Amino acid sequence: MTQLPESYLDQMRSLLGPETDAFLASYQDPRTQGLRFNPLRRAVPDSVRERLVMEWRLIPVPWCPSGYYYPEEIRPGKHPFHAGGLYYIQEPSAMSAVEVLDPKPGEIVLDLAAAPGGKSTQIAGKLGGEGLLVANEIHPARAKILSENIERMGAANAVVVSASPDRLASRFPLFFDKIMLDAPCSGEGMFRKDPAAIGEWSPDHVVMCAARQRDILREAVKMLKPGGELAYSTCTFNRQENEETMDAMLEEFPELERVRTERLWPHKGEGEGHFVCLLRKDRDAVTEAAAGPDRKTRKGASAAGKRPKGTADAWELFSRLREEAFPGLKLRQGEPLLFGDQLYWLPQAESSPFQAHWLDGLKVLRPGLHLAEIKKGRAEPAHALAMAMEPAEAGHSFRLDPEGEEAAAYLRGEALPSPDSIRGWCLVTAEGCPLGWGKASGGWIKNHYPKGLRLP
Ligand SMILES: C[S@@+](CC[C@H](N)C(=O)[O-])C[C@H]1O[C@@H](n2cnc3c(N)ncnc32)[C@H](O)[C@@H]1O
Structure with missing residues (x-):
């Protein structure tokens, strides 16, 4: 040393x-x-x-x-x-x-x-x-x-x-x-x-x-x-x-x-x-600052019941995807929030509401849980959503042995063979742990594990 x-x-x-x-x-x-x-x-x-x-x-x-x-x-x-x-x-x-x-x-x-x-x-x-x-x-x-x-x-x-x-x-x-x-x-x-x-x-x-x-x-x-x-x-x-x-x-x-x-x-x-x-x-601390962030709701800011149109449309597309691919999805208290073409779930604590416009002007990497990417007329589930889900919430989950070759192949980004009976989005899991998304059709699961995370 x-x-x-x-x-x-x-x-x-x-x-x-x-x-x-x-x-x-x-x-x-x-x-x-x-x-x-x-x-x-x-x-x-x-x-x-x-x-x-x-x-x-x-x-x-x-x-x-x-x-x-x-x-x-x-x-x-x-x-x-x-x-x-x-x-x-x-x-x-x-x-x-x-x-x-x-x-x-x-x-x-x-x-x-x-x-x-x-x-x-x-x-x-x-x-x-x-x-x-x-x-x-x-x-x-x-x-x-x-x-x-x-x-x-x-x-x-x-x-x-x-x-x-x-x-x-x-x-x-x-x-x-x-x-x-x-x-x-x-x-x-x-x-x-x-x-x-x-x-x-x-x-x-x-x-x-x-x-x-x-x-x-x-x-x-x-x-x-x-x-x-x-x-x-x-x-x-x-x-x-x-x-x-x-x-x-x-x-x-x-x-x-x-x-x-x-x-x-x-x-x-x-x-x-x-x-x-x-x-x-101290619980009785006297401070000059007003408690909590600026509470004025600005025009266009999301607030429960008053979603901007873009967010409402994206939420509609996501809801269709949810019904089809993960009908059991449980989201805790929060509200949908559209950032560009990415839909997030802005979390809320019971004790104090968190408003989206408080993030304006800050560099935000993640305004809550990333739910989906909105593409032309459809929503594609985000990797973050897979990682925050339990297998029982997904319509289909595709189980891999964590020690087996297929789990390693999935994490390398390869397609996996699947039974013909499975179609559409499925959550790929190992012993109850989510790994990411796959999309099944024609006896194969197309790999949706993010390219940037793939293992060599
Ligand atoms: C000890 S590390 C934090 C480790 C982290 N809490 C964890 O458990 O993984 C300290 C962090 O403070 C950040 N940092 C450096 N200068 C800073 C500053 N002026 N204000 C706030 N954070 C700063 C560094 O970039 C670094 O990521």
Whole structure:
């Protein structure tokens, strides 16, 4: 491993005292690998997960009930269950922050620095389809990966945007019950996993990261409802970016209180380093901002019962497709929304309506669940819809053995032979996990697995 900078070693000695040797010795340990099962895959029998736990020698992660360590030689990212969103591969310590935030079904949650989506997909799993997740990532290319991961895991009630924190704060003052801020940091906890990160580290970089974190936190506080909770996390060890950043926020915002702080250390548990602190905003906090986004419904904005004509026509075409191909489809509270020729289902939380025009002017990667592409006089089902469905909702589901050659062929984009009796759209599944769409005719299933996702 690359030599650690002397100033970093000094910092760790003053932070850890007599524990420093044990900490430094942990750099010689192999890095840990983790995966987290997706609670949204309700149709997958428990026996399937139990079998994987046995066959892959998975060991539970103590701080995350759905998390497991897996041995280095297992390659879960290459298995069809990964494409089917049965689990998300995530560094085990990183699973702790959402457990501390503890989102509940029905809540309105923001993940402010969300790509590639470890914490967002964990939040979506805990919401269980009820409530709303706004997942934001400032860098557009990373936001695309975030959106793909949210789609793969079948989260129907997630909106994905790419905005700076101040831009988002001006749209959503006092709107969120819970906020996750997994902040950009100096990444000291990643040195073992990613030795290249060592080269980017310097005391000045720590100072810059701490200043940036405080700027982002100020915007996060503006978006938190009175009584709401904010989990701040980093994968770094120094006090400036952790305790001192929290102290500065508590001093600046008297309406905040510290609920709990957790630190995970590589020499004390199995995993890289992580810091998490949960802050709560006083229920009676007096704020100057008006609660919630601008509530005026603008002309042309979608609102239940007053759909613009384009949306109404697209919804009609989608309804025909739904009747024919997935009559059992259950959509939670929400409303249809047409973006160009793409039809989405804008999710709604019971406690607070979300209006489409609040997204105007923001870079939106996904204004909710992508239902269909509208083509001339017909609707074609979206891949995201397949991933958010259970097999029982589809008119036809075509079951593949996840270990078999046909599942691999489907994920490579190949057509599959099918019984003559099946015609039309069918959901391709593996042990209750959706993989994507196929369209059957004449004894073959035409492959509709997206080209960009196909495996070599
Ligand atoms: C630690 S990573 C987030 C990891 C993510 N939460 C997960 O669990 O997969 C921090 C993210 O913050 C983003 N970021 C960088 N600068 C930012 C800024 N000024 N405001 C908001 N986010 C920023 C980075 O692009 C990066 O994706």
